[in-house]
Amino acid sequence: MRVVVDTPVVTAASTPARDLAALIAADTRADYVYSYPPRQSYRPLPPGxxxxxxxxxxxxxxxxxxxxxxxxxxxxxxxxxxxxxxxxxxxxxxxxxxxxxxxxxxxxxxxxxxxxxxxxxxxxxxxxxxxxxxxxxxxxxxxxxxxxxxxxxxxxxxxxxxxxxxxxxxxxxxxxxxxxxxxxxxxxxxxxxxxxxxxxxxxxxxxxxxxxxxxxxxxxxxxxxxxxxxxxxxxxxxxxxxxxxxxxxxxxxxxxxxxxxxxxxxxxxxxxxxxxxxxxxxxxxxxxxxxxxxxxxxxxxxxxxxxxxxxxxxxxxxxGMRNVLGVGAGARSYLWEADLRNGYSVRSRSSALRDYLDRVRAGQSPVRDGYRMTPDERLRKAAALNLMDLDRNWARELLGADPVERFADRYAAFAELGLAEVGPDRARLTAEGVQHRDLLSQTLFSPEVRTRLRAFDYDE
Ligand SMILES: C[S@@+](CC[C@H](N)C(=O)[O-])C[C@H]1O[C@@H](n2cnc3c(N)ncnc32)[C@H](O)[C@@H]1O
Ligand code: SF4
Missing domain, CATH: 3.20.20.70 (Aldolase class I)
Known part of the structure; x- marks a missing residue:
């Protein structure tokens, strides 16, 4: 099956095993989830x-x-x-x-x-x-x-x-x-x-x-x-x-x-x-x-x-949810309280660079947009990024909650389809699950992130 990959992500149905099974049977390909939320959900930070x-x-x-x-x-x-x-x-x-x-x-x-x-x-x-x-x-x-x-x-x-x-x-x-x-x-x-x-x-x-x-x-x-x-x-x-x-x-x-x-x-x-x-x-x-x-x-x-x-x-x-602080024209910071991004453009690359230099030289923050993290989004981030091998005790200690319990329906679907093995201390993807890791990660995206991804157009 040929899958046209214009869409930023496959916003896979969030739970039922049969929906997931159909996506997998169709060899549905999902974008690499290397950060959560994906950058397509970044917006200018609201005033306040x-x-x-x-x-x-x-x-x-x-x-x-x-x-x-x-x-x-x-x-x-x-x-x-x-x-x-x-x-x-x-x-x-x-x-x-x-x-x-x-x-x-x-x-x-x-x-x-x-x-x-x-x-x-x-x-x-x-x-x-x-x-x-x-x-x-x-x-x-x-x-x-x-x-x-x-x-x-x-x-x-x-x-x-x-x-x-x-x-x-x-x-x-x-x-x-x-x-x-x-x-x-x-x-x-x-x-x-x-x-x-x-x-x-x-x-x-x-x-x-x-x-x-x-x-x-x-x-x-x-x-x-x-x-x-x-x-x-x-x-x-x-x-x-x-x-x-x-x-x-x-x-x-x-x-x-x-x-x-x-x-x-x-x-x-x-x-x-x-x-x-x-x-x-x-x-x-x-x-x-x-x-x-x-x-x-x-x-x-x-x-x-x-x-x-x-x-x-x-x-x-x-x-592992530690802070990454980014500097430079297209840098992103992945911080406990927010993702922040200085700039991004594939359409007006030079003007994005000029804009960064102008802002920094004027003593202004070059941050253009980002995403405010909440406790729920942090839990989703920990689960989505560490889906291949999640240490449940680490998550409980750091975030005060266990992603496997919070997203029990999804982990149950993964296990039912032979894509994950869930134990008391760790939840790990099987070899088949690893192959579909990005698709499975996307089932953990929040409603807010999904809404933003659906509204995203690639005019950037
Ligand atoms: C941040 S990029 C490095 C850019 C660097 N200038 C280079 O080309 O080596 C890190 C890696 O992401 C991968 N990458 C970049 N764009 C990609 C794309 N559109 N699809 C898949 N992988 C990509 C490439 O393997 C690249 O080396
Ligand atoms: S244009 Fe080529 S060399 Fe430059 S970042 Fe992209 S892939 Fe790397």
């Missing part, structure tokens, strides 16, 4: 106390001694055809990078005034393509952020991570990146098959794929992650298998395999790529799981497989 960004930030941060920091760097060499991230093509212009880092640090300085110093457990530089920044600028950003927030600014957090477009670096650049304090890199290959990479619309496709990965593995990073996407236009089953085999031959500690998210206003859509087959995506997922397990990886989530010291601590901490 809920729009008091400093209050929301300071109360949230006061709740935990630890903190995760995220900085968004929007610049890219080109806009890839599948990309629906907030990125700005800068054709290698690095003249604006200094000004951008200055703006990010001044935004961070105002946020740091709202909190005492924290144990910064992770610092993630994402994008866009932050590997376009000169190593000196990377170092300025890392040391500048730690100097503002960390109890121990001289020691980079155990996960100090950088997203790297492989076409932007060589072995020498990787050494500079390591020397700038980065100890985890995320290599966004997306595919190891040259024809598929050309088809992504990258202006300088990586020709040295495996050489570069080998160099990265020999550069002394504590963790190297390779990102791959399945469901790319023009990707065959053989191509997908080839990408997996090439990557697993070198055994990077972390491999992420994402199903394609296809959105309006992307190059793919302009070129007429309109739908992704749910059955095909599930088949590719099963191939990834098999190949990675055979190579000695263990599955950490439905999109991530790890060995040795592999993992993705910032994402695990986010899903």
């Amino acid at each position: 106390p809920d729009a008091d960004v400093p209050g929301l930030v300071s109360r949230s941060l006061a709740r935990f001694p630890d903190l995760n920091l995220y900085a968004h760097v929007p610049f890219c060499r080109q806009i890839c055809r599948f990309c629906n991230l907030y990125a700005v093509a800068d054709a290698g212009r690095d003249d604006r990078h200094d000004d951008y880092v200055t703006a990010v640090l001044s935004e961070a300085e105002r946020l740091a005034a709202l909190t005492d110093r924290k144990h910064v457990t992770t610092l993630y530089l994402g994008g866009g393509t932050p590997s376009l920044l000169r190593p000196q600028l990377l170092e300025r950003l890392v040391t500048g952020l730690l100097a503002l927030f960390a109890t121990d600014p001289a020691t980079p957090p155990p996960e100090t991570a950088l997203e790297v477009d492989p076409a932007t670096v060589d072995a020498a650049a990787l050494r500079d990146i390591r020397a700038a304090g980065i100890n985890r890199i995320n290599l966004g290959y997306q595919s190891m098959v040259s024809a598929e990479v050309v088809d992504l619309g990258r202006d300088r496709p990586t020709t040295s794929g495996l050489d570069l990965l080998a160099a990265a593995l020999g550069t002394g990073f504590a963790n190297v992650c390779v990102d791959l996407i399945y469901g790319l236009a023009g990707q065959s089953d053989e191509g997908w298998l080839s990408s997996l085999r090439q990557v697993t031959a070198l055994l990077p500690p972390t491999v992420c395999a994402y199903p394609l998210t296809l959105r309006p206003f992307t190059g793919y859509r302009r070129r007429g790529y309109r739908s992704v087959d749910g059955a095909l995506l599930h088949r590719r997922y099963r191939v990834a799981d098999r190949v990675l397990r055979e190579a000695g990886y263990r599955q950490e989530t439905h999109v991530r497989w790890v060995r040795d010291r592999g993992g993705y601590v910032q994402k695990a901490n986010h899903w």
